[in-house]
Amino acid sequence: MLLMITIGYVFSYLIPTKQKSISFAIHSTKAFFLAQSGVEFAVRYAIDSGYTTPVNQVPANLNNLDGIQRNLGDRSGRFTLDYDRPNNTLVSIGVIPNGSERRVKVSNFTSFLQTQKGVILDPRNPSPCWTTIRTVARFYIRNAREESITITGFAAYWGSTGPARRISTIDTGVVGTTPTQKYSGNYGTDSDLTPSVAFNRGGNSQAIASDQAIQVIITWSDVMTTCTNIIVRFYTSTGISFTFYLDPNAVGLGSC
Numbered sequence: 001m002l003l004m005i006t007i008g009y010v011f012s013y014l015i016p017t018k019q020k021s022i023s024f025a026i027h028s029t030k031a032f033f034l035a036q037s038g039v040e041f042a043v044r045y046a047i048d049s050g051y052t053t054p055v056n057q058v059p060a061n062l063n064n065l066d067g068i069q070r071n072l073g074d075r076s077g078r079f080t081l082d083y084d085r086p087n088n089t090l091v092s093i094g095v096i097p098n099g100s101e102r103r104v105k106v107s108n109f110t111s112f113l114q115t116q117k118g119v120i121l122d123p124r125n126p127s128p129c130w131t132t133i134r135t136v137a138r139f140y141i142r143n144a145r146e147e148s149i150t151i152t153g154f155a156a157y158w159g160s161t162g163p164a165r166r167i168s169t170i171d172t173g174v175v176g177t178t179p180t181q182k183y184s185g186n187y188g189t190d191s192d193l194t195p196s197v198a199f200n201r202g203g204n205s206q207a208i209a210s211d212q213a214i215q216v217i218i219t220w221s222d223v224m225t226t227c228t229n230i231i232v233r234f235y236t237s238t239g240i241s242f243t244f245y246l247d248p249n250a251v252g253l254g255s256c
Helices: 002-048 059-065 109-113
Strands: 069-071 078-084 089-096 100-106 119-121 129-132 136-143 149-161 167-174 180-187 206-208 213-220 226-236 241-245
Touching: 002 059, 002 078, 002 089, 002 100, 002 109, 059 078, 109 119, 136 226, 136 241, 167 206, 206 213, 213 226
Parallel strands: none
Antiparallel strands: 069 078, 078 089, 089 100, 119 136, 129 136, 136 213, 149 206, 149 226, 167 180, 167 213, 226 241
16 A cells, blocks of 8 residues: 555656646747847847948947847747957847746857848858868858749858968858759859959759758868958859858857
């Protein structure tokens, strides 16, 4: 009898514990998506406010992001923005009251604000970085337009020291798939970012649907002594261009 009572007590204890665990996981997921929504709100807010060029990215402007709060969803869920200007870092805090709190941190925040045409460095994925130091760079872009686009060429600029290096390959692919090579050649830095050099591999183009993100991998011919201020511009077949400042503060990319 004592054994049965003990077993009954254990089951009665485990059932609500399991329910609480499931509830916590749900609230944690909701808090994460709230935090992610905060990042996307911050990017849109900054672009709509005109903070898209270095001359407008002054502390007085960007500090307006600090402390912005919005309530979303059920259970009075909300996100709060915390912008650290000296480190150029944005933290979005998603909160489900009495449930869970999650944070999403975006380093090098101003690099996500450099294009006003609706194709942006993707705040849902990692910041631009070196997968192989000063040789292979990776970044993500997202099509925030309502219509799909197709990029067919590129131009690029970078400042480097040491022996001159050239872009040898560019690989792209929708996030979640294996990138495929779109360019193979011997491209040198071009401060004018024009004319466009056509893709010559993998169908010679990369389609990006509305709200879709792609991964871009750029490989140089060899390691550079230093490499800063990387700018990449993609072109469509009709000449529309989208410019991405991977290192707007010219301090060099970090490691992935």
